Amino acid sequence: MQYLNVTEAGELSEAYWKVNLVQRLNTSVASSPYFNMFLVAQVKAHDKGFLSMEIDIESMLENRGDIHHLFPKNYLIKNGIVQAQYNQIANYAFIQQEINIKIKDSLPAHYMTEVIGQCNTKKPVYGGIIEQDRLAENLKKNCIPDGFESMEIGDYQDFLQRRRELMAEKIHQYYDSL
Structure with a gap:
């Protein structure tokens, strides 16, 4: 035990x-052990998929x-972002297929x-989240940085850095829970 300490x-x-x-976490290698550790942390926490109210990360895996791609790949390509940048693991989130299809290449x-609008109208378009507090919880559990809802191409590098920091903190919390 002393050796471990x-x-x-x-x-x-x-x-x-x-x-x-x-x-x-600054990598485009989806098989990265650090990305896998992030997913393990999400599984341990019973986190739901991005914008999902019911299906958790474990079920999706x-x-x-x-x-x-939180920032859609085609959008990034059109704006001159190279493959090593648009395929950053910090730009990835597990999502239900039907939500992914609806989002497609939207910013x-x-x-x-x-x-956010569906939380006001209570009419779901993307997933089933229709309450602001559940949306905030989902974004937090998926390590989505504050302000994501208004981000555009000029925010992409800052988004990646901030998300990496949140992902690292989630891994740290998981490690401390062992």
Whole structure:
């Protein structure tokens, strides 16, 4: 046990969680062990998929749920973003197929405006979330940074950095829960 404590103190300092892990999440490799650890943290927390009210990440992993580009790939390509940037794991979220199909190539500012609107009208368009507090919880559990609902191309790099930080914090919380 002493060996574990010494190793943790040396290897898993605050600098690891706040800097090193965030940098390791800066990758386009979907099979990254860091992305997989993020998904494990979501499974342990029983998180629902992005914009999903019912289906959790574990079910999506078991049944091959869709991986959604939060900033759509085609939008990023049209704006000169290269593959290594548009396929960043910080741009991925597990999502129900029917929600992914409806979003298609819409910008976050467009589809999130509609999602927020469905909380006012109580008529779901994207998923079943029709309450503002449930939407806020879903975005938090999926590590979506504040302000995402109004982001455009100029916000993309900042979005990636902020999301990596949130993902690293979720992994850290998971590790501390073990």
